[in-house]
Amino acid sequence: DSGVTQTPKHLITATGQRVTLRCSPRSGDLSVYWYQQSLDQGLQFLIHYYNGEERAKGNILERFSAQQFPDLHSELNLSSLELGDSALYFCASSPTGSSYGYTFGSGTRLTVV
Amino acid sequence: AQSVTQPDIHITVSEGASLELRCNYSYGATPYLFWYVQSPGQGLQLLLKYFSGDTLVQGIKGFEAEFKRSQSSFNLRKPSVHWSDAAEYFCAVGPAGGTSYGKLTFGQGTILTVHP
Numbered sequence: 001d002s003g004v005t006q007t008p009k010h011l012i013t014a015t016g017q018r019v020t021l022r023c024s025p026r027s028g029d030l031s032v033y034w035y036q037q038s039l040d041q042g043l044q045f046l047i048h049y050y051n052g053e054e055r056a057k058g059n060i061l062e063r064f065s066a067q068q069f070p071d072l073h074s075e076l077n078l079s080s081l082e083l084g085d086s087a088l089y090f091c092a093s094s095p096t097g098s099s100y101g102y103t104f105g106s107g108t109r110l111t112v113v
Numbered sequence: 114a115q116s117v118t119q120p121d122i123h124i125t126v127s128e129g130a131s132l133e134l135r136c137n138y139s140y141g142a143t144p145y146l147f148w149y150v151q152s153p154g155q156g157l158q159l160l161l162k163y164f165s166g167d168t169l170v171q172g173i174k175g176f177e178a179e180f181k182r183s184q185s186s187f188n189l190r191k192p193s194v195h196w197s198d199a200a201e202y203f204c205a206v207g208p209a210g211g212t213s214y215g216k217l218t219f220g221q222g223t224i225l226t227v228h229p
Contacts, residue, residue, distance in 0.1 A: 041204075045218070100215060
């Protein structure tokens with residue numbers, strides 16, 4: 001157990017729907033990073049939050065949004081889902097806002113049918 | 114734009130044989146360099162990282178990697194592979210500074226199969 005908790009582990013939903021992926025960082029970590037792992041795009045950085053504030057954005061679609069709450073857990077919201085959004089979504093946490101000391105969670109596998 | 118290339122999609126070795134996984138990067142300045150391993154159903158685990166200093170870095174599980182600036186490479190090696198090393202390996206780079214500090218760019222991964 002890495003200490004980073006992602007729920008749910010698996011999610012199957014239909015096109016056009018909206019889902020929320022949840023991430024609880026390791027105790028004491030203030031940063032949360034979201035990555036998407038898909039067969040065609042590989043592992044791609046989506047977004048970084050530090051202590052509730054957005055720090056950096058990567059290749060995140062406009063249909064996707066994220067936030068980090070006061071208790072430091074983070075949610076990634078995916079809407080108007082398309083088949084191509086099927087992927088493994090990873091969350092990672094680190095102690096500070098400027099660190100490569102990532103700890104990854106085990107991911108949420110999203111299947112859009 | 115920065116990029117990471119892992120030329121080998123799939124490598125098969127026999128248990129006890131040596132291993133080298135290749136990684137080349139394209140970056141404006143020398144980035145920080147990382148190797149991660151992903152076992153089926155698991156998240157990514159950091160094997161080792163290079164920030165500066167000695168270009169040969171040691172990691173966990175008996176892995177090492179060598180940074181070669183002239184070749185923009187950061188190849189991962191292990192002298193004797195164990196069956197439990199079968200997994201997917203990712204090379205990654207990240208900026209040494211700037212607003213994107215902390216953001217990793219990953220290669221496409223190399224799947225390692227180990228034969229008994």
